[in-house]
Amino acid sequence: DADVTQTPRNRITKTGKRIMLECSQTKGHDRMYWYRQDPGLGLRLIYYSFDVKDINKGEISDGYSVSRQAQAKFSLSLESAIPNQTALYFCATSDSAVGPPYGYTFGSGTRLTVV
C-alpha cells in the first residue's frame, strides 16, 4: 500500500456541486498539505496542517476548505465547484520530529475536472 493515499484518483463533477477529496497516510507524519498543480504554474499551496488542531491557509485557499479528522487524515472540500478549479490536486506529508530540512512525501494525485 502507498504511504500517502488519495481518493478518488479521477473525478468529473458539475459546476456548483460540493466535492471532497480525501487523503490518508501511514507515515506517522504530523504535518499534512494540500497542493494544486496547473500546467506552467508548479504547485501552489491551498491549506496546511501542522497537527490535528492546527489548520492554516495557503496562498490560494479561496473556494476551498479542509478538515483534519485525525493525524492520518486530511480532507479537502470544494463547497461549490467552478471550472477554474479543474486541476491536479496533491496531498503531501512531512515529519517535524526529524527537523529541517523536511522531506515531503506526496500522494499520487487526484485529477479533478469541473464541467
Next chain:
Amino acid sequence: AQSVTQLDSHVSVSEGTPVLLRCNYSSSYSPSLFWYVQHPNKGLQLLLKYTSAATLVKGINGFEAEFKKSETSFHLTKPSAHMSDAAEYFCVVSPRSGGSYIPTFGRGTSLIVHP
C-alpha cells in the same frame, strides 16, 4: 520571504548527452533546497536535498546538484541522459531555520529526451 525561479520551462536533450536544469532561489532564511521529479501520471518523488553540509549533493538515478550561495543557484545535472529521465522536474526552497518551513515550488522544467 522566499522564491524560486526555474530558468527553463522546457529542456530538450539527446539520449547520452548531459542534462542541466537551472534553478535560482531567494530566501530571507538559510535555505533548504530540493529537487523533485514527476513522471507522467505520477506523484512527486524526491531526487535530492541540500542540507548545510556538502555543497555538492548526489541524488538518485545519477543526478546531482551544487549549492552556490554566491550565485543563489541550485542547478541539477546528470552526465548522460536516459530515455527514462523524461519527466517534469521541480526545484523547491524551504527555510532551514526560522519561519514555518513551508516550501515554495518552482514552476517546473519539462525534460524531453530524444533517442
